[in-house]
Amino acid sequence: MKSLVPDEVHNVADRLARAYPYIKRRKEGEGVFSDTPLAGLVRAILSQNTNDRNRDAAFNALRAHFSDWAAVAAAPTEAVAEAIHPTNYAITKAGRIQAILRELQAERGEITLDFLRTRPTPEVLVYLQHFPGVGVKSASVVCLFTLGRPVVPVDTHVFRVTQRLGWIGDITPERAHSVLQEIIPPELVLPLHMGLWEHGRLTCRPVPHCAVCPIHAYCLFPGKTAPAPPVEEAIAYHAMREAR
Ligand code: SF4
16 A cells, blocks of 8 residues: 555545536436435445446336335245346345345334434444345445445445555455545545546446546556546546536
């Protein structure tokens, strides 16, 4: 892991926010900011090993097929799996979702995670991860998007980009959560997460498009595919994406 230059995190966040200005609007359109904590957790489970379009198709189908969470909990697992079939591993995820709903009903008397809104973030993270199939990434997604807590989710895109930037070194994705949590100021967690995610998804792919990379100057990756472009040209190239 390198020593960050002064303002590096702020500058990367600024460049990515200007390159991908549409991300927050897209996330709002997907409904991720307005989910209840329970809906956010279900959406996070559906997103595992699945792209966002199929995640949202599965989530919307689940809500359309069943009147409420109690109906999901009471249904045959195969019926839930059928409803969420756009997601991968539908039968496994259906069982895990039902186990969460049934546990909440049995132990709390109501199927909700709204009580987490007033709990401290470390407690929320531990509690969510006691459910089978819920790891630190899914728990962090619920904290960040539905509870508004500055917790850094590390998915495959965020992991790849921050590793190439030299921010996390040669560590596991699980360990990367705590390392990035130390590096990123709370006010930058949400915008930087969204920027790193979109950058990893579109530009810093396994074979990266370095010729249009706005954060090239901060990158240590030895496999860069092109020299650094002018920063403002790279930002403008991406910012036009929504209009193309
Ligand atoms: S220079 Fe290339 S490898 Fe480095 S962050 Fe940019 S796209 Fe990724």
